[in-house]
Amino acid sequence: MNGLPNWLTDEKGSADIAPLLAPDSPVSLESLAAEAKAITLRRFGRTMSLYAPLYLSNYCSSGCVYCGYASDRKTLRRRLDFQEVERELECMKTMGINDVLLLTGERTSDASFDYLRRCVDIAATLMPKISVEAFPMDINEYRALADSGCTGITIYQETYDPDQYNMLHRWGPKKNFLDRLETPERALQAGIKTVGVGALLGLYQPEKEALKLLRHVRHLCKTYWKAGLSVSFPRMRPQTGGYQPPFPVTDSFLARMIFAFRIGLPDVELALSTRESPRFRDGMAGLAITRMSIASRTTVGGYIEQNNDEKGQFEVHDDRNVEEFCFALQEKNIEPVFKNWEPVYNGPCSE
């Protein structure tokens, strides 16, 4: 593909970490874990920042072959109305949640920018920290979201291989690889304070994906040094539509990747969601991961009542409630952190 940026194609940008991820790496998983643990302790202490997702809508205009919410899937479509948004957030608040990630599919008339902005306005009356994982926007839209109290966006490239990307994203706005790749920069230029990136692990060769993702984060760190950056490690889980990942990622590779990222990106927040099992999440806490979702629902709404006919975007593997998960963290001498942000910090970053 023409027009790929140098930071993505130049392998020198990840040459220090590549040997740690190679299948024949002489560096043991145990020694990587020990190094990652020491760095995490020095930079982040014994803390885990906690957030929960709220799916606002599962309408979507794109055709990602791997997703149960793709526009050709015969799934029940729903969008929370504004009263439901408020009630769901109030329910999350009673669970102790203060850091919420609001999600939609790609832009549609049912879940438009105006709808999303209104939801951020509502969330800002209840939650100190609000992030959005929705659709790529222009700079003016991101600035408006920041004005409403959105402090962060999450946008996964899904796969960093342009050919594979083209094949998996069959139609819709998400088909544009470069537009998606440039989205984190537009958000940061607009004053959004934190950006979360990642690759959907299982869609392409994991080692290559990991190194390109690493180069992406390093490019953002270098160019937007004031930004808060986080990396997530979403690994494909069973989902509506039954798509089987062509490059399944083992526990051992995922652990190696997470440790290598901590070593290569000592100050960057590393996040792990409830897609992963309790055993794997507990193992990663205290070693390299510093941010986790908790008590997540992946259906639209879902905190007040569960509709058993409705399928989530993916299956949650760690279904422990807030108390159970916090207990597990405390057993490892890790402090669960629900709030580390004040609404007074909201609004766009100063220029």
Ligand code: SF4
């Ligand atoms: S991954 Fe996102 S954009 Fe793609 S089909 Fe699913 S909801 Fe839509």
